[in-house]
Amino acid sequence: MLQLRRTLALLKGETGNQLARTGSSLPFLDSANNSSGLVLQSQSTDVYQNLALEDWIDAHVDLQQRGILLLWRNQPAVVIGRHQNPWSECNLPAMRKMGIALARRRSGGGTVFHDHGNLNLTFFASKKAYDRKRNLKVVTEALRRLRPNLDVRATDRFDILLNGHYKISGTASRLSRKSSYHHCTLLHSADRSALSTVLRPSCPGILSNATPSVPSPVANLIDHAPSLAWEELLEALVQQYNTEFGLSSVFTLVDPSSECVFPGVGNISTELRSWDWTFGRTPKFRVETLLELRDEHLPARCSAQLQMEVKGGQVESCRLDVPAGWLPLWLSRQLSDVLVGERFCPHRAAAAVTAMLRAEKGQFHSRLNNLCEAVLAMMG
């Protein structure tokens, strides 16, 4: 309860006097508001809860007079930018196998991999005070103080590079009514093998105007500074945040799932978890690819050409050009028709084609099955 009241009070920017009345004693709260900052650390490692917390703070907390720094990390997850295409950015089947979540954030930018070895920093500020360069200076200066021989530099794209070559941090931001947030990743000790496995396209042949990622070679901080501990890093960042912005910050842990402290945050995380947001918000795209067809009775392989338009994550049109001798035209047309209106999703598509496969008991069953499998595999 004390933690709860304290967090509420801090978000409201209450002074020490008011808190004394409620019974909490927080001597480190500065009564002169201008020099008091707020640093929050999320207790959750659920990517949707943490993203929801960001949006909640942006919408509900007055950021005109002072900013907030939020520190957070997630269980393994791939996070795509607001206007990206998950099928072209990440390996959805591999992620399903590895239990890695997919989230679409509300800020722009490219795709990143989060896990316990990756630290996320969110700098909340008014629109006027929005300054990514200054925020990244907090990170680079903190790192330089910790390990003076580390070559870390922010680029024009607001990446942070180690030794001028390895990306250790990427940036994205969102501007809303009156406020802004700029968040960035920081690779301390992430699983690089998992990262490279999942940051690959699921589906070949995608034509789209969705914002693309710029792939970069990455490195972990511990690869070049093996003794750098997580806690040490966090402490240095908080200290540098205070130095850079001339603040004496209050630090507090927050539970992003708390409806008491953050009323309505549950609705935000529910929306972020939804298929409609994660996949349905994908900009309209086209798939043009060749499907490899196999038949155990034929020595030669052949291929079918697939052209699909996907809007709002659903198949809007589908055209399958299958060699005439391999499968009758009416069957491949029927398959196309069945797919139209379905989600661009192997599970949904499988359910849709099941009835069709069951009905086709004749000589074309196994070929039709093969074609269906090829289509489903293409969907990720």
Place this chain on the structure above:
Amino acid sequence: MAAYALLRSMSSSFSSVLPLLSRSGSLSPAPLAVKTLFRRTLASSSRFSAALKFTDKHEWVRVEDDGIGTVGISNFAQEALGDVVYCGLPEVGTQLAQQDEFGALESVKAASELYSPLTGEVVEVNSLLADKPGLVNKSCYKDGWLMKMTIAKPAELDSLMDEAAYERYIRSIED
């Protein structure tokens, strides 16, 4: 701080909070003369229908001859954004209340939310922007329009700024 106190007395629904937070004193009323002219305009001449009205979020709306509102962002906004690389726009048929978020423009600077200047239904979205998002920068008042919507509550236009008032508003925030 007042905004937060306001929050405490409201329900915990996220979507209900936003419009209330920003409605307090942020929209300036149009002079009486413009109000009277507007009512005549819809029925008769198109002399004033090309006039732009602006929100404090730098969106503009232009009432066309058929009573549909064309919506875009101002020159001030497009300059502040930098090169637009993607326009996230709503589906035709979307119902919007005044000040609802209706999409976002992504630029090198950030993803910037877009807020509906009026209450109405989206009837058309600028399909040119899919391949040429830069039109928003190059021609923000003409070819770079974002969407068209019905005007369910014409009185809302009175609460928006005319060009002169908007110019004054920009000057005041630049200081």
